[in-house]
Amino acid sequence: MKRLRSLLGIAALGLLAVGAALAADAPVRAVRVADDVWLAQGESAQGSAANRNFVSNAGFVVTDDGVVVVDALGSPTLAEELIAEIRRVTSQPIRHVIVTHYHADHFYGLQAFKAVGASVVAHRAAGEYLNSETAQRRLEASREELFPWIDERTRLVAPDRWLDQDETLLRVGSWEFRIRHVGPAHTSEDLVVYVPKRGVLFAGDLVFRGRIPFVGQADSRQWIESLTRLIEFQPKVLIPGHGPASIDPAADLSLTRDYLVYLRKTMGDAARDLEPFEAAYARADWSRFEGLPLFRVVNRMNAYNTYLLMEHEGPR
Secondary structure: OHHHHHHHHHOHHHHHHHHHHHHHHOOOOEEEEEOOEEEEOOOOOOOOOOOOOOOOOEEEEEEOOEEEEEOOOOOHHHHHHHHHHHHHHOOOOEEEEEOOOOOHHHHOOHHHHHHOOOEEEEEOOHHHHHOOHHHHHHHHHHHHHOOOOOOOOOOOOOOOEEEOOOEEEEEEOOEEEEEEEOOOOOOOOOEEEEEOOOOEEEEEEEEEOOOOOOOOOOOHHHHHHHHHHHHHHOOOEEEEEEOOOEOOHHHHHHHHHHHHHHHHHHHHHHHHOOOOHHHHHHHOOOOOOOOOOOHHHHHHHHHHHHHHHHHHHOOO
């Protein structure tokens, strides 16, 4: 670690110069997607030092008694830029940050929001991860892979308010926010946030719009069921965890759902028939999905993890 940091230190000025140029060329910008509702959209890419880990979405709602933010982006610097965007829109205080789930690209910016007095809200199921060695190791790796945007000053931030219910109603002024726990799906702690006054649904990483989802160790069966349940909200606007906002939510939910269904069908059949993964992967028809961003980066890993999951689930 010391040797690596020394090498990085030799090039620190160059890295910072590149970073400053990137920040100047592609700072966080928020666009209005509904009255009083704003979205900062990340890049369709894997997190890296080059893109400052700006690969996920965050949004905010301006109420009559303060601002509610959904997710905190992937570094303190990005969060500070998002706060500047909020200040551009309103002088209202930032009351709450609701964390849809504790993946690095969604919560590493929390400390910047804590610094301006925001209260962090997340589901109780996130506690197991936050208190684990895995979370610490992930942060250490990020300090190397995402330096200088993630460094020794970046820390894990726990919620101020833990949610335990299937659904929680958060009131801010005359506004209501319906926060529903839909995990275990993408993660055990997945939350979605519905804003009835504007018909807007923040779906977190239950929805990846216009790109291949990251499946990881997800419970894909529950994920599919949760996507179906999101239709109940009948939102006018859907804000995914990745990708642009949608004004046709029912149709756009289908891409993530259909991809997960196809993974489970192809890998499930292979696991049931004791077909080796390599043969099953080569035989599968990926033509519907192979043109999407990040297909070559994550599809094989998604398929392998699903193969292992289906082996564990057994025949149905």
